[in-house]
Structure formats: structure tokens, C-alpha cells
Amino acid sequence: MSTLHVVSHSPFTDSRLDSCLRICGVNDAILLCGDGAYGLHNAALQTKGVKVFVLAEDMQARNLPLPDWADSVDYPGFVQLSLDYDKVNSWL
Amino acid sequence: MSKSLLVISRQAPWSGPGAREALDIVLAGGAFDLPIGLLFLDDGVFQLAPHQDAKAVQQKDLGANLQALGLFGIDEVFACHHSLAERGLTTPASAQPLDSAAISQLIDRYDQVITL
Amino acid sequence: MKFAIAVFCAAHAPSSRRALLFARAALAGGHEIVRLFFYQDGVYSASNSVVVPQDEQDIARQWREFVSAHQLDSVVCIAAALRRGVLNEEEATRYQRSAVNLDAPWELSGLGQLHDAAQAADRLICFGGP
Numbered sequence: 001m002s003t004l005h006v007v008s009h010s011p012f013t014d015s016r017l018d019s020c021l022r023i024c025g026v027n028d029a030i031l032l033c034g035d036g037a038y039g040l041h042n043a044a045l046q047t048k049g050v051k052v053f054v055l056a057e058d059m060q061a062r063n064l065p066l067p068d069w070a071d072s073v074d075y076p077g078f079v080q081l082s083l084d085y086d087k088v089n090s091w092l
Numbered sequence: 093m094s095k096s097l098l099v100i101s102r103q104a105p106w107s108g109p110g111a112r113e114a115l116d117i118v119l120a121g122g123a124f125d126l127p128i129g130l131l132f133l134d135d136g137v138f139q140l141a142p143h144q145d146a147k148a149v150q151q152k153d154l155g156a157n158l159q160a161l162g163l164f165g166i167d168e169v170f171a172c173h174h175s176l177a178e179r180g181l182t183t184p185a186s187a188q189p190l191d192s193a194a195i196s197q198l199i200d201r202y203d204q205v206i207t208l
Numbered sequence: 209m210k211f212a213i214a215v216f217c218a219a220h221a222p223s224s225r226r227a228l229l230f231a232r233a234a235l236a237g238g239h240e241i242v243r244l245f246f247y248q249d250g251v252y253s254a255s256n257s258v259v260v261p262q263d264e265q266d267i268a269r270q271w272r273e274f275v276s277a278h279q280l281d282s283v284v285c286i287a288a289a290l291r292r293g294v295l296n297e298e299e300a301t302r303y304q305r306s307a308v309n310l311d312a313p314w315e316l317s318g319l320g321q322l323h324d325a326a327q328a329a330d331r332l333i334c335f336g337g338p
Contacts, residue, residue, distance in 0.1 A: 001200035008223055008337045019102075019134055022174065025196040034222050034338045055226075075233035082331050083209055089100075089199065092208040092216050092336035095327055109291060113248055116287065120319035126327070204332045208216065208248070 002027040004085035008034035011042050016091040021048050029085060031078065032070075033058050040064050053081060096127035098202035101136040106151050111139050114208050115157045122164025129168035129202060130161065131195065132187060137175045140184040158186060170198065212329035214245045214322060216336030218252035219268035227335035228271055235278060243325035244275065244282040246314075248336065251289040254282075257309040275313045281325075286316040 005024055011017040017039050020030060026049070032039045033055035039045050040059070045052060052070040059072055066072055073081060082088050099118050103110030114136075121128035132140060139154055146153040161169060171187035172195060183189050190198060199205055211234050217223045231241060246254050258268040275282045289310065290299065296310040310316065326332045 003199055003205070008226075010338075015134065022192045023133075023172075023195040023199070025200060028196075033226060075229050076237055078230055079233045079237050079239065082211075082333055087199075087202075087204055088331060088333045089205045089207055090334040090336065092206075092334055097323070097326060097332075109248070109288075113288065117247075117319055117322065121323050124320060124323055126323055204326055206214070206332070206334055208334075208336070 001025075001087075002029070002085045004028070004081055004088045005030045006088060006090040007032055007036035007039065009091070010035035010038045011045075012038060017042065017045065020091055021045065024048070024050055026050070029053060029081070031055065031073070031081060033078075037062055037064055040067060040070060053077075094126050095203040096129070096201075097121060098129040098131060098199060098205045100131045100133050100205065100207040101139065102134045102207065104135040104138040105144065105154050106146070106149055107135070110208060111136070111154060112152070112157070114206075115154065117206060117208075118166055119157065119160060119164050122161070122166045125165065128166055129198070130166060130170070130187075131190070131198065132169075132171040132175070133195075133207075134172070134175050135179075137171050137179060137181055140171060140176075140187055141181055142184075161186075170195075209330045210240045210242050210328060212242050212245065212322075212325035212332045214247060214325075214332065214334045215250035215253055216248045216334060218249045219255070219258050219266075219271070221249070221336075221338065223335045223337055224250070224253045224271075225265065225267050228267060228274060230333065230335070231274065241278075241280055242328045243321065244280055245322045245325055246282070246284045247288050247319075247322065249292070250336070251284050251292050251294045251310075254284045254289075254314045255294055255309045256311055257307070272313065280313075282314055283317045283321045284310060284314050285322070286318060289316060
């Protein structure tokens with residue numbers, strides 16, 4: 001089983017990404033969107049070893065470079081990701 | 093067969109309507125006899141703290157809603173052990189404590205999840 | 209594939225726009241949306257009283273147009289709406305409030321509709337926060 005976790009809060013002001021990293025499984029993935037895109041600076045995210053995606057428009061808006069350990073997706077890609085994983089867990 | 097839903101409640105009891113509205117999702121599911129689980133995570137574990145006094149802030153006591161879980165057939169109630177420890181809370185009688193690995197497995201067991 | 213999409217944030221939140229763009233992409237990809245369910249602050253995304261400067265995106269209006277154009281089943285949680293002062297004509301009359309800020313295509317109903325949609329869908333996706 002696998003879960004796509006969606007995080008839209010900045011990891012600098014909010015603990016959702018920390019909690020997500022603590023409880024996510026090895027087959028899970030994390031999609032960063034909104035202010036969650038600032039998570040591309042997060043070292044813990046890189047070392048966790050789960051697949052990391054970022055919503056392209058949020059990376060572009062914030063002028064964030066895409067590191068080699070993450071992939072960017074557009075909205076059709078987001079839709080496809082939601083189907084590639086067994087469920088979607090948005091950290092509201 | 094019905095799809096199962098895990099509700100992860102992360103809000104402290106009186107930080108707005110969040111805690112109440114998470115419980116409402118759980119109770120509504122129970123009323124329809126759906127397989128629902130409830131996990132208290134992060135500040136959500138404060139909902140389980142003992143001897144709270146909702147009246148002091150003119151709020152409704154969520155305790156009655158929590159006690160109703162069993163009546164609605166909601167037996168799968170869990171609390172994050174790490175969140176409890178971080179906040180100096182002891183293991184509550186009403187929720188089974190889980191460590192992070194167990195929570196990961198818990199999420200895998202359910203068909204859908206809402207984290208609010 | 210069938211999606212149930214739940215929105216927990218107001219029209220001015222980036223996640224409301226994100227939900228709308230996801231919903232559009234889902235339909236464009238040939239998928240079905242079994243229901244849109246607006247809960248917590250998501251009820252504000254269904255308000256007909258939002259006023260937006262002309263040079264900004266009017267997400268509340270775009271939701272309305274999207275729902276109407278595709279004749280989607282779109283439900284606003286009645287308990288969450290009342291708590292936040294989002295009322296249709298029937299509720300405004302019932303509670304003797306002067307403003308009606310919810311009308312078609314939105315329907316007010318209970319959380320049972322969220323569960324019903326989750327049961328019918330292949331995926332339940334929630335949007336909220338920033």
C-alpha cells in the first residue's frame with residue numbers, strides 16, 4: 001500500500017512536514033505544493049528516501065530550483081499521481 | 093463492502109472548530125455504519141487530556157462527543173505516542189497509543205484518509 | 209476513474225484555486241467527479257457575495273461556473289455553513305438573517321454526503337490550508 005501525502009504549509013513555520021516525515025512509509029510519496037514548496041530546502045526531506053514531487057507552478061512562482069532528488073508535476077501530473085498511489089492524504 | 097476511512101485529528105480542542113468538525117466526520121460515518129478510524133496526532137492529542145474545563149472559555153466540552161464514539165460503533169481510536177510524550181501526556185484510556193511505524197501501517201490499512 | 213473532491217478552504221486561499229485546477233484537470237483527463245463537498249472554511253468558496261478586484265482571479269465565481277458548466281453534484285455542509293454565516297434563502301428565512309449568500313448551483317446538506325461520495329469514488333482528495 002502507498003500513500004501520496006500532500007503538504008502545502010511551509011516547513012519553516014509549521015510542523016506538518018515534520019509529522020508527515022515521521023509517519024510516512026517507504027512506499028509513500030510527498031507532493032509539495034503552495035508554501036510546501038519551500039520544503040525543497042528541507043534536508044530531512046532529502047534524506048528520508050521517499051519520492052518527492054513539487055507542483056511546478058508553486059516552484060516557478062517562488063523561483064525555487066528543482067533539486068535532483070525531486071520531480072516537478074503539472075496538474076495533469078497531479079491527477080495521475082493521485083491514481084498512481086493507493087490514497088491521497090492532504091495535510092490540511 | 094464499504095470503504096474504510098481514517099480521520100487524523102491534529103487540532104487542539106479549542107483552537108477553533110477544527111477538533112469538533114473532525115469528530116463530526118467520524119460520528120457521521122459511524123451513524124451510517126461505515127468503517128471509520130480516528131487517530132489523534134500532534135496537538136490533536138490535547139483533546140484527550142484529563143480534567144479540562146471547557147466552560148472556562150465558554151466552549152462546549154468535546155468529552156461527550158468522544159464518549160459517543162463507542163455508541164456509534166467507532167472502536168478504532170488511536171493516539172500518537174510521540175505526540176503524547178512531546179506534550180507530557182500520559183496514555184489515555186480512550187485511545188490506543190501507536191508509535192510512528194505503527195501509524196504508517198495504520199494508514200496503509202485504511203482505504204481513505206482525511207487529516208485535518 | 210471517479211474522484212470525490214473535498215474543499216476545506218475559502219475562495220481566497222491558494223488551495224481553493226488548486227482544488228479547482230485539479231478538478232478541471234481531472235475532467236480534462238476523462239475522469240469523473242462524483243461530488244464536490246465543501247466543509248469547514250470551504251463553505252466560503254461557495255459564497256455568492258465574494259467581491260474581487262477586476263485584475264484578480266475570482267475563484268468563487270470560477271467554481272460556480274465550473275459546477276454549472278459540468279452539472280456537477282456540489283454540496284456545502286450545512287453545519288459548517290451556518291457556523292460561518294453562509295446561508296441560502298431557506299436557512300436565512302429560518303434563522304431570520306438578512307443576507308442570502310448561497311444559491312444555485314450549491315446545495316446545503318450534511319456530512320453523510322461526504323461519506324456517500326467517498327464510498328462511490330476511487331479516490332477522495334481534500335484541499336485546504338495555504
